[in-house]
Amino acid sequence: MSQVSRSRKSVRAVGLMAAAAIALTGCSGGGGGGEDGTVELTWLQGSGVQTNIDIAQSLVDAFEAENPDIKIKVDSSGGAGSEYDNLLKTRLATGEVGDMFWYNSGSQLQGLNPDQTLLNVADEPWVEDLDETFRSVVSGSDGAVFGAPAGSAGTGGILYNVPVYEELGLEVPTTWDEFVSNSDAIKAAGKTAVQMTFADTWTAQILTLSDFYNVYKSDPEWADKYTANEAKFATDPVAVEGFTKLQELADGGYFNADFASATLDEGLVAVASGEAGHYPMFTALYSTLKTLAPDDLEDIGYFSVPGDDAADNGGTVWYPAAVYAPKDTEHPEAVKKFMAFVASPAGCDAVIEASGVTGPMLVDGCELPEDAPRMVTDMYPYFDEERVAPALEFLSPIKGPALEQLLVEVGSGIRSAEDAAALYDQDVEKQAQQLGLDGW
Template structure:
C-alpha cells in the first residue's frame, strides 16, 4: 500500500485544536446504523468528545441496517446531503462508495499513526490514501451458543459441520430451538454464507483471486456453495425458530442469551447488545467458528468492521476530521470498553483488553493467538453483491434452493464487478 506524505500543517492544526476550542459553535451530525450497541458507542464517543470541546454539539442520527441503509448512504453521498460524519462498512462496500470522489482522506490525522495496518488496508482507496478510522474491535463471524444448554445436554463444541448438525438434532429433541434466525432484519441471514469463508479458502486457497478475475463462481465451486447449502439444510430440518421471518437481531441475541435457542449465527460485535440488554446472561453465551468439512482445519473468518468517514465537501469538515481523530485515540478505545465492554481485539496500538473479558471474547481469542483466521471474502475481493441478504433469506425460508441461490448471486455480483470496471467481467 502506498503512503502519501503527511500534511504537517493539517496535523499541527488538528493537534492544536484537540487541546483548544473552535472559533465558533459547531453542530455535527453523526450518522450510524440502528443496532443497540452501535448507537450506545456512538453516543458515548459523542459525549466524550463534547466534554473536551463544549463548543461542539454532536447529534447521533440513526439509519436502518442492511440494503435499506446501504441505499440511504449512497443516496445521501450522491445528493450532497450526507451527515458531517458517518459510520459504514469497510472492505468491498466501502469501495462501492467511490471513496476517492466522495470522501475526505484521513491519512493526515495525527492519531492515524496508531491505527493498525490491517484496518488501514480495508479503508484505502484506489489512490492509496486512507479514508476511515476504526469504530470498533475486529470481530469474527461464527456461532453464538448457549453454554447452559450445552452443559445440560452434554454437548461438545463442534469443529465439523457433521458434529454441528448432530448437536442440532439433540437440541431439537430436547425441546429447544437449535438455531435462531432473524429475517426481520435481512442482513442477519447472511452468516452461514459469509462466515464460511475460512473453510472456503482452506479448500480453495486461490478462490478470492479467481473470483475477482471472473474465473471462479459460487455456483461452480462446491466449497463456496456450501454456505447456501447449510441454509437450505437448516430450513428443511426444522432448526429455526417458528417466527424466524419476523424476528429481529435483538430477538436472536435474547434467544441465545436466555436459553430459548442454542445457537445464533452472528458476528461477534453482537456481544455488545447482550452486554447492554441481557447483562445477567453475558457469560452464558460462548462462541465458536463456523464448522467446516470433516478433516479440514478449523478456523475463524474475521471482519474489520465499520469505519468512521467524513464526506467530501461538508460544511464542518475540519471539525468532523477532528472527531474522527478522537475516535482513533486510546481515549476512544477506553470509551468503547466502558460502554459495551470487550468484543474482540482492538485496532488502535496501545489499546489493551482487560483481563476479565466475557466468555465469548475468551472463546474468540485463541483463533487469533494461534493464527487460525482468514479475512472475510469482502476484504480480499472488491466484489460483494448487494442482493445477497435477500437471496439468503429466500434460501433460509425454503423459497429458493441453494443451487439456484448461488447462480443468482453470481449474476448479482456480475453487475457490481462491471460497475467497478474490473477486468474480465
C-alpha cells in the first residue's frame, strides 16, 4: 500500500498533531502493582505543551474507565527540548524511564537507538490499522514498530482569511505565481498580504519547511541523497526555492510593517481577523486559534505552499508524536493494551475530546466529526487525492540549528536567499558528522 493510501482511509478522523517537531518532557519512575492486583503504569510526559498534557490525561481517563484493573500516572514534571532528550536517553540507558513515554516520531526517534531500547509491538493486531507512512516513522530495522500515534497529522503551508478572498474575488492558488498575484491584490486593498512573526524566530522557517512537498515531488529520493551528502539546498534548483520564495515576498513588501517584532499569537489573530490575508503556519495551531479567536474559526482556510505546476500541487505533512515503551517495562502486556487503545477509534475520540479537531488521525476506523473546522476540511483533499509528502525531518536526521536565524535574515532583507541556502548547507555538516553519517 502506498504511503498515502492508508491516509485516504484514515483521514476521515481528526485530532491534534503533536507539535511539528517538538520533543516533549517529563520525569517518571517505574510502574508497580496495587495490593488489589491493579497494575500501575507510569507515563513519562512533558511540561512544555499543555495541550499535549491534556491529551495524555484524556487518553488515560478514557482507558481507565474501560480497564479499571490498570492505573496510569501521567508525570509531566520535567523540562523541555534538549533537556528532555538528554534525560530520556539517560533513563533509557539506566532502566529508569518508567513504563511508557511520549516522544517524537521520525528521524529524531532514531537517536534513541530504538532497536536496542524500545518495546517492539509490530506483532500487535492494531499496528495494521495505522497509516503506512506513520508506521514507517515509528519503526526500526527488520520490521520492528515501536509507537502508537498520540495525535493527528498536520500540514504546513498557508493559512488564509476566507472573507478577504471572497471580498476580493480570489481563488485558492495552485501555483506560486498565482499566490503572488493574490498577495498583490490583498496588498492593493490596504491589508497585509503575508503576515510574518519574527519575534518568535522559529516561525520564519514555516514557508521554507512547508515547501518540501515540491522538492519531494521533483525527486522522491531527494531526502536520501541529502542524507548521503549527494544533494544540497543551494545547488538544487527546486530545493533552493524554499529560500528564494521567502526573499521574493520580503523584496516585494508583502509583510506586515512590524514583522520583526510581531509574535505568533499576533500573527494568528491577524489572519483570523482579516487584518492579514495570509500567514505561513502549521495547521496544528488550530487549538491555539480556538483560544485567541474563537469567533473567527470558520474564517480561516488552508492551502499548501504552491510550486510551479498546478498539476503537482500538494502538501507537506508533519506526523504526530507517539506513545512508546522501553524494552524493559515490567508490564509489557498492560502497556500493549493501552497502546492498542490509543490506536483505536476510542483513542481518537479521547484525543479530540482534549484538543478538538485539528488534522487527520492515522488510524483506520476513526470518523471525521461533522463539525470539523474549515482548516481541517481544506486539508482533506490533499490526503484523499494522495498529494502529500512527509516533511524532510521525517525522512532525514539532518537539520542544522542555524536555519531559523538564516531565514530571519532572508525575510529581513539582510541576507540573500542563495547565500542563506549555502550557509545552511555548511551548517548541517557538523551535525551529519556527529551522527556518523556516510558521505560526510
